[in-house]
Amino acid sequence: MSNGPGIVLPVCKTVIAGSGVAAMRFASRIRPSAAGSTVIASERDWGWFSSFPREWRLGQSRRALSPPGAEFWDPRGKRTAEEQVRQMISEATEAVMKFPSDQLGYIQASVTSVNKLGPKNCVVRYSNNYLQPCERVVICSGVGPEKDLTASGVKFLNSPTGPRVLLYEATTALKAMEQGSKWFAGKRLAIYGGGATAAWMGEAAFLWGGEVGAWLSPNGFAGANPGGRNNDIMDWTEHVRHEGKINMITFEGDTAYGRGLLANVQLGRAKTKADWNFDAIIAATGADPLAPTGIQSVLGLGYQSLKPIHLGNPAGLIAVDDDGTIIVTSPALAADPTWSGDFGPVFANLETENQIAAGIRVTELSAEAAANYFESTR
Numbered sequence: 170m171s172n173g174p175g176i177v178l179p180v181c182k183t184v185i186a187g188s189g190v191a192a193m194r195f196a197s198r199i200r201p202s203a204a205g206s207t208v209i210a211s212e213r214d215w216g217w218f219s220s221f222p223r224e225w226r227l228g229q230s231r232r233a234l235s236p237p238g239a240e241f242w243d244p245r246g247k248r249t250a251e252e253q254v255r256q257m258i259s260e261a262t263e264a265v266m267k268f269p270s271d272q273l274g275y276i277q278a279s280v281t282s283v284n285k286l287g288p289k290n291c292v293v294r295y296s297n298n299y300l301q302p303c304e305r306v307v308i309c310s311g312v313g314p315e316k317d318l319t320a321s322g323v324k325f326l327n328s329p330t331g332p333r334v335l336l337y338e339a340t341t342a343l344k345a346m347e348q349g350s351k352w353f354a355g356k357r358l359a360i361y362g363g364g365a366t367a368a369w370m371g372e373a374a375f376l377w378g379g380e381v382g383a384w385l386s387p388n389g390f391a392g393a394n395p396g397g398r399n400n401d402i403m404d405w406t407e408h409v410r411h412e413g414k415i416n417m418i419t420f421e422g423d424t425a426y427g428r429g430l431l432a433n434v435q436l437g438r439a440k441t442k443a444d445w446n447f448d449a450i451i452a453a454t455g456a457d458p459l460a461p462t463g464i465q466s467v468l469g470l471g472y473q474s475l476k477p478i479h480l481g482n483p484a485g486l487i488a489v490d491d492d493g494t495i496i497v498t499s500p501a502l503a504a505d506p507t508w509s510g511d512f513g514p515v516f517a518n519l520e521t522e523n524q525i526a527a528g529i530r531v532t533e534l535s536a537e538a539a540a541n542y543f544e545s546t547r
């Protein structure tokens with residue numbers, strides 16, 4: 170990432186940061202005449218979906234992830250990542266094709282900063298060091314990068330070097346999924362975190378021949394089973410779930426050619442300490458809004474000026490600055506506890522199984538709200 174002078178691109182009217190669910194729903198709902206010359210900027214198509222195994226069943230039912238009016242033979246059956254990607258591709262095609270070809274551009278880079286010079290006057294900096302002057306920026310960048318174990322408060326007493334780095338012994342949920350089923354097979358794993366993503370890591374381990382040696386969470390497991398969808402995973406892991414913290418991790422043996430981790434854990438209210446061995450530890454502790462590519466760093470001081478807005482029925486949640494120059498869709502806000510209360514009115518109209526702060530249904534509603542707001546303030 171550079172802060173140098175940068176190469177200035179021709180002015181455009183709208184920059185959409187991201188190419189996932191929110192970006193495509195937003196683009197499909199606005200009129201090209203309202204958006205003017207538009208640039209979609211994103212490092213990777215589909216965000217985390219791009220690296221997800223296609224056969225993987227998502228944590229929500231087919232009904233929960235389908236557009237209103239869709240038909241299903243099994244509404245409670247789980248949708249695969251493949252089906253979800255197909256739906257996203259058809260939505261993206263629809264969104265992109267309605268723009269005249271000279272009005273829509275794509276930049277394969279992250280937005281690293283947004284510098285607001287005045288109302289409807291911004292400069293976006295991309296990770297490839299290009300600068301994009303524009304009128305408005307719509308942030309659809311998802312929940313942000315995952316917290317790794319260090320960001321989750323775990324201390325490492327040493328670190329891997331050379332070939333051992335590629336064993337991904339201390340990793341995160343999405344990085345573990347990116348390694349595919351073979352990475353899980355035969356491993357004794359620890360999962361760290363108490364949410365649905367942690368539960369899905371347990372499911373991946375069971376489906377792909379890994380062993381969940383321990384599932385630890387400092388704050389319990391209340392968020393792990395939204396709508397009862399992970400009942401089976403909760404049953405399978407009952408005897409290995411512990412409320413507790415991982416304090417320290419040591420890479421055992423030679424740092425370049427050894428394998429295996431020793432985790433110092435602290436369990437329950439009594440804070441009993443123990444040393445446990447695992448082949449790998451997966452952090453599923455949520456997103457890190459403070460990371461360099463996260464929303465707070467991208468918007469800088471502008472982040473403080475955002476105000477929440479509910480629009481539509483059921484209400485989508487977005488945040489905007491004082492004159493609508495910057496619009497942020499809800500998943501980017503979901504990692505910040507100051508926004509959590511604002512999801513109440515959105516959830517009030519949703520079925521229990523859709524009530525996930527950064528879930529797909531809330532994302533779609535928020536992208537629709539963003540499009541309505543965008544049109545009404547152009």
Ligand SMILES: Cc1cc2nc3c(=O)[nH]c(=O)nc-3n(C[C@H](O)[C@H](O)[C@H](O)COP(=O)(O)OP(=O)(O)OC[C@H]3O[C@@H](n4cnc5c(N)ncnc54)[C@H](O)[C@@H]3O)c2cc1C
Pocket residue numbers: 186187188189190191192210211212213214215216217218227228229278279280281309310311312342343366462463467498500501525527528529530532
């Ligand atoms: C492991 C996992 C499992 C999940 N399972 C479910 C589920 O079963 N059901 C459910 O409802 N929800 C689920 N979710 C949540 C779901 O992924 C989100 O609701 C949805 O993807 C949010 O859409 P989005 O477009 O806001 O973000 P994303 O789909 O994450 O897309 C973000 C986009 O922004 C881009 N981007 C990121 N940072 C920048 C930047 N600085 N500049 C430019 N572009 C950027 C990315 O490359 C990507 O294109 C899951 C999430 C994870 C991580």
